[in-house]
Amino acid sequence: MKIAVCISHVPDTAAKINIGNDGKNIDPSGVTYVVNPYDEYAIEEALKTKEKSGGETVAISLGGDANKETLRKALAMGIDEAVLLKDGGDRDSIAVSKALADEIKAQSAVLVFFGKQSVDFDNSIVGQLTAEQLGYNSVSVAVSFSLEGDKIRCEREIEGGKEVVETSLPAVITAQKGLNEPRYASLKGIMAAKKKVIIEKQPEQACNTVEIISVKKPAMKKAGKILGTDATAVPELIRLLRDEAKVI
Amino acid sequence: MANKILVYIEQRNGLVKKSSFEAAKAASEIATRLSAPVEGVTVGNEIEGLTSVGGFGVEKITHFKNPDLSNYSTSAYTELISKFASENDFDILLFVNTSLGKDLAPHIAVKLGAGIAMDCIALDYTGNDIKATRPIFAGKALQELKITAPKKVFVLRPNVFNPGVSSGKRAEVTVVETAAPDLSTRVAELKKSEDKLDVAEADIIVSGGRGLKGPEHFHLVEELSEVLGAAVGASRAAVDAGWRPHEEQVGQTGKTVSPNLYIALGISGAIQHLAGMRSSKYIVAINKDKDAPIFQSADYGIVGDLFEIIPVLISELKKIKV
Numbered sequence: 390m391k392i393a394v395c396i397s398h399v400p401d402t403a404a405k406i407n408i409g410n411d412g413k414n415i416d417p418s419g420v421t422y423v424v425n426p427y428d429e430y431a432i433e434e435a436l437k438t439k440e441k442s443g444g445e446t447v448a449i450s451l452g453g454d455a456n457k458e459t460l461r462k463a464l465a466m467g468i469d470e471a472v473l474l475k476d477g478g479d480r481d482s483i484a485v486s487k488a489l490a491d492e493i494k495a496q497s498a499v500l501v502f503f504g505k506q507s508v509d510f511d512n513s514i515v516g517q518l519t520a521e522q523l524g525y526n527s528v529s530v531a532v533s534f535s536l537e538g539d540k541i542r543c544e545r546e547i548e549g550g551k552e553v554v555e556t557s558l559p560a561v562i563t564a565q566k567g568l569n570e571p572r573y574a575s576l577k578g579i580m581a582a583k584k585k586v587i588i589e590k591q592p593e594q595a596c597n598t599v600e601i602i603s604v605k606k607p608a609m610k611k612a613g614k615i616l617g618t619d620a621t622a623v624p625e626l627i628r629l630l631r632d633e634a635k636v637i
Numbered sequence: 638m639a640n641k642i643l644v645y646i647e648q649r650n651g652l653v654k655k656s657s658f659e660a661a662k663a664a665s666e667i668a669t670r671l672s673a674p675v676e677g678v679t680v681g682n683e684i685e686g687l688t689s690v691g692g693f694g695v696e697k698i699t700h701f702k703n704p705d706l707s708n709y710s711t712s713a714y715t716e717l718i719s720k721f722a723s724e725n726d727f728d729i730l731l732f733v734n735t736s737l738g739k740d741l742a743p744h745i746a747v748k749l750g751a752g753i754a755m756d757c758i759a760l761d762y763t764g765n766d767i768k769a770t771r772p773i774f775a776g777k778a779l780q781e782l783k784i785t786a787p788k789k790v791f792v793l794r795p796n797v798f799n800p801g802v803s804s805g806k807r808a809e810v811t812v813v814e815t816a817a818p819d820l821s822t823r824v825a826e827l828k829k830s831e832d833k834l835d836v837a838e839a840d841i842i843v844s845g846g847r848g849l850k851g852p853e854h855f856h857l858v859e860e861l862s863e864v865l866g867a868a869v870g871a872s873r874a875a876v877d878a879g880w881r882p883h884e885e886q887v888g889q890t891g892k893t894v895s896p897n898l899y900i901a902l903g904i905s906g907a908i909q910h911l912a913g914m915r916s917s918k919y920i921v922a923i924n925k926d927k928d929a930p931i932f933q934s935a936d937y938g939i940v941g942d943l944f945e946i947i948p949v950l951i952s953e954l955k956k957i958k959v
Contacts, residue, residue: 402775402908406778415774427890481752483753486747508889509774510773510780511755511773513739514742514755517739517744518744520744521743526711526821527711527740529739529740546736546884548649549830553824553826553828554825555822566886566891567883597785598753599783599786601780602783603780605779607772607776607779607916612933613920613934614937615927615938616939617940618940623939623953626921627950630898630921630937634898634936636897636898637954
């Protein structure tokens with residue numbers, strides 16, 4: 390069984406975001422990029438599944454040369470192969486999903502893991518879009534996953550609880566924090582990853598279906614009122630919440 | 638081409654979700670603006686309160702009904718709604734950015750060949766073009782976009798679009814009994830978290846952070862949230878330390894929330910936390926560090942010892958709530 394994991398290379402969550410000169414994107418200068426946090430759970434689940442059910446794993450990332458760093462991390466954790474779909478980077482989610490679906494098909498992968506969302510553009514849809522492009526089943530925001538034969542059972546997080554979802558291969562699963570504890574890359578893994586070749590491919594062009602008009606910073610709030618330094622400020626706080634904000 | 642607008646009405650446990658009234662109102666506003674007809678569609682078994690959607694401007698609803706559809710099924714819901722939308726030439730579809738909406742809307746967008754905008758917090762117009770505003774990087778920036786494909790799917794953030802007051806009109810509901818839906822992906826079981834209110838759906842959130850000093854002090858957060866009818870939230874520091882479960886985490890790697898009132902207790906306000914709660918309508922911060930960044934975002938702050946302040950806040954609130 391071929392297991393694919395689709396990963397993205399994103400600004401660290403601690404990064405300050407500045408707007409680029411074109412006013413349509415962010416300014417990447419001075420920003421540290423990392424493996425998208427949710428993708429680490431996807432990588433781990435791919436590895437665990439291979440350990441249990443056998444097969445091969447491949448990590449796929451779409452973007453520029455910088456994404457190789459993220460692919461190397463996946464290799465260092467234990468993923469067998471890495472594919473970089475070289476792209477300039479202004480694809481929308483649907484155009485990304487088309488390129489990923491083509492590569493998953495080329496790899497004949499029947500089980501595909503994604504992070505539930507990438508923490509840059511926060512669409513949280515690329516896994517579902519890719520599943521639909523492929524005609525695969527899909528479960529998003531999984532916090533547990535099990536595979537018996539071709540039967541899949543997942544728990545997915547919803548508001549105020551969980552849904553136990555049953556489906557079957559071929560399938561796309563998007564990973565939520567809590568699915569597993571991602572392993573650390575061993576020194577041996579890191580050394581081995583350095584030697585591996587990242588396969589580069591040119592994805593087919595796809596038309597975007599959305600056009601970015603602008604990207605801007607949200608309006609800063611005026612700093613609020615400091616009401617005091619101890620419990621004597623409590624009555625005033627309650628008064629403001631009732632009479633000024635009218636929220637309690 | 639003349640536009641036709643369809644809004645998906647979400648039900649859980651046979652009840653229409655509050656955020657679907659917001660979406661209905663937004664859909665009817667688009668309809669007015671574009672002089673286009675608007676309808677609703679829903680999938681489920683018995684659903685209470687569907688006719689009340691009429692009070693928010695959507696007076697015609699199609700209900701695909703089957704006992705196996707009371708719980709969500711990605712495959713069945715996708716098939717039914719995309720087929721209904723394409724057969725009836727709907728070209729603008731609205732969903733809500735709930736766990737269900739986030740799963741369903743992208744599947745439908747691909748089926749229809751539509752463009753999609755997730756987590757919209759505003760819809761504006763230039764002529765007949767709809768411009769959507771959505772937070773990116775968990776709210777550290779805002780993106781404005783328009784969908785260039787002929788068919789468009791907009792997914793609206795809950796608790797942002799104002800549904801206004803119901804006009805009292807009732808919607809006309811057409812029930813379509815649905816035989817043999819495609820259940821290749823289906824929910825076998827629902828597990829509720831012991832009647833806890835979820836941060837993603839709450840009007841008020843009381844969140845605790847590292848300043849609570851340990852899980853044993855979170856009863857203060859719980860008691861305060863109980864008096865206010867609020868949900869309990871937590872910072873990443875509190876979750877990573879194992880004090881609270883991940884489903885309570887607010888921030889860039891947790892949930893992004895927009896309640897009417899957000900009370901941050903012992904939370905310094907790391908950039909990734911602020912990103913997740915900055916769009917709350919009112920923010921209260923209680924923290925002993927006067928330089929904590931959370932005070933920059935707070936409407937009201939108390940710089941002091943939360944172990945002294947919270948018990949007083951709880952008892953004062955109890956007095957007025959009686």
